Amino acid sequence: xxxxxxxxxxxxxxxxxxxxxxxxxxxxxxxxxxxxxxxxxxxxxxxxxxxxxxxxxxxxxxxxxxxxxxxxxxxxxxxxxxxxxxxxxxxxxxxxxxxxxxxxxx
Amino acid sequence: xxxxxxxxxxxxxxxxxxxxxxxxxxxxxxxxxxxxxxxxxxxxxxxxxxxxxxxxxxxxxxxxxxxxxxxxxxxxxxxxxxxxxxxxxxxxxxxxxxxxxxxxxxxxxxxxxxxxx
Numbered sequence: 001x002x003x004x005x006x007x008x009x010x011x012x013x014x015x016x017x018x019x020x021x022x023x024x025x026x027x028x029x030x031x032x033x034x035x036x037x038x039x040x041x042x043x044x045x046x047x048x049x050x051x052x053x054x055x056x057x058x059x060x061x062x063x064x065x066x067x068x069x070x071x072x073x074x075x076x077x078x079x080x081x082x083x084x085x086x087x088x089x090x091x092x093x094x095x096x097x098x099x100x101x102x103x104x105x106x
Numbered sequence: 107x108x109x110x111x112x113x114x115x116x117x118x119x120x121x122x123x124x125x126x127x128x129x130x131x132x133x134x135x136x137x138x139x140x141x142x143x144x145x146x147x148x149x150x151x152x153x154x155x156x157x158x159x160x161x162x163x164x165x166x167x168x169x170x171x172x173x174x175x176x177x178x179x180x181x182x183x184x185x186x187x188x189x190x191x192x193x194x195x196x197x198x199x200x201x202x203x204x205x206x207x208x209x210x211x212x213x214x215x216x217x218x219x220x221x222x223x
Contacts, residue, residue: 033211033212035214040216041144041197041199041216041217041219042214042216042217043150043199043201043214043217044214045211045212045213045214048211048212086149086150088150093140093152093155094140094150094152094201094212095152096149096150096151097149098148098149099149
């Protein structure tokens with residue numbers, strides 16, 4: 001079993017839908033990252049969380065330290081949100097989940 | 107915001123040759139940089155931690171004599187794939203931590219796609 005698990009692996013949504021991607025981890029962490037990787041490969045750090053909730057535009061990330069679980073939500077999804085979303089547990093180094101491929105159709 | 111660059115963005119080489127990839131922090135200093143590898147349809151895997159002025163720390167299963175890392179300054183780390191083979195073909199990415207708004211976060215380079223023929 002991987003130390004960081006994401007679900008779902010693939011997600012297709014219609015434009016405007018509310019999207020949730022889940023991440024569970026089994027290691028002790030100092031923080032959890034949510035990353036976005038576009039088809040060209042470039043990676044952008046969306047959030048770094050150690051507790052609670054963060055919001056940036058249409059993106060919301062939450063973390064429950066006791067349950068070792070984090071979620072990334074996208075409200076009013078748009079085709080430009082199509083990308084691979086990766087959660088990564090920060091244990092002094094980053095341990096990555098396998099990624100969730102999101103496609104938002106117009 | 108902080109920017110990390112990589113050069114080259116894409117390289118094709120013959121089997122047996124060596125390839126050097128550069129990772130630069132453009133507007134901040136990084137005493138530590140991380141090197142990752144990503145195979146198609148797979149997630150990133152940490153290869154090594156590059157430390158300015160000292161030896162890199164390699165993850166289990168990563169050959170330090172094959173993947174040479176040099177962190178000669180606070181803004182530059184290099185990864186040299188020596189005697190490259192087709193199985194080394196991959197997407198190589200670096201990252202560096204920096205403070206942003208009082209929070210330590212990771213900035214990723216755009217990646218280098220290596221194809222070994």
